[in-house]
Amino acid sequence: MVPVILIFLGGGLGAILRELFMLMLGRYSSVFPIDIFAANILASFLLGLTFALTQSKVASANLNLFIATGLCGGMSTFSSFVYGSYSEMLRPGLMLASIFYIIASLVVGFAAAWIGVRIASRPSQP
Secondary structure: OHHHHHHHHHHHHHHHHHHHHHHHHHHHOOOOOHHHHHHHHHHHHHHHHHHHHHHOOOOOHHHHHHHHHHHHHHHOOHHHHHHHHHHHHHOOOOHHHHHHHHHHHHHHHHHHHHHHHHHHHOOOOO
């Protein structure tokens, strides 16, 4: 039962964070969905960081459930990514911006996850 509660709490917090990104950055999203992009990149980074910390036994399985499954799952959704891409494609003259958004989301998302893994994998200094 504890894992379900951790995922529930993390997912709720992640959804709230995603909404805050939408509220704070939405006004800058006229050509590029920066709000969804920022939420997805932060979630990618946190997922990479949490993965590496869990693999090295620095973080517990419960913390992994809370952050990776709950928080990141609530903050970053594939449906938001697809919606942001699709809605930009429908706007006249924004096809290239939409293609750029798709490519940038994938490339920067992978880079953010990689950076998170690298940071968490660094040996501790005494």
